[in-house]
Amino acid sequence: MDKIEISRANPAQAGALTALMHASSAYQGEYASILDGYTVTPEYIERNPTFTAMTGDELLGFYALLTEPPELDILFVADEAQGLGIGARLITHMLAEAREREIESVRVVSHPPALPFYVRMGARRTGTIPPKPPKVRWERPELRFDVPTC
Helix, strand or coil, rough: CCCCCEECCCCCHHHHHHHHHHHHHHHHHHHHHCCCCCCCCCHHHHHEEEEEEEEEEEEEEEEEEEEECCCEEEEEEHHHHCCCCCCHHEEEEHHHHHCCCCCCCCEEECHHHHHHHHCCCCEEEEEECCCCCCECCCCEEEEEEEEHHH
């Protein structure tokens, strides 16, 4: 695989980010309802620090960091890029971005199957978010990343 670059998303990439998100096998079946009608818009990208992992012209993953209050709002890695360390690189980048913004900790409301990934990456479990039918019919783990100071 060519060199992977993480850079600020361009609002013109909104459609590609939405497509990657909706193609995720992690959100098929029982979890599909949470993405029903959800799109990443150009305005969302302009408002929130959103970063892509690319190799050449190929989108491998992305994340969005909300700053008030601090939360990792979205993180997706393309199915075909799973297991290549891209998610870990995106988390490392997100923590560096949070540190630059003087954010001390970042909340994550996790997709249940992603809980072990976030824990491996250093997040600590802080609670459970109850279901919110009809879109979210399951409990979601709540975690927090403490942002390293150096």
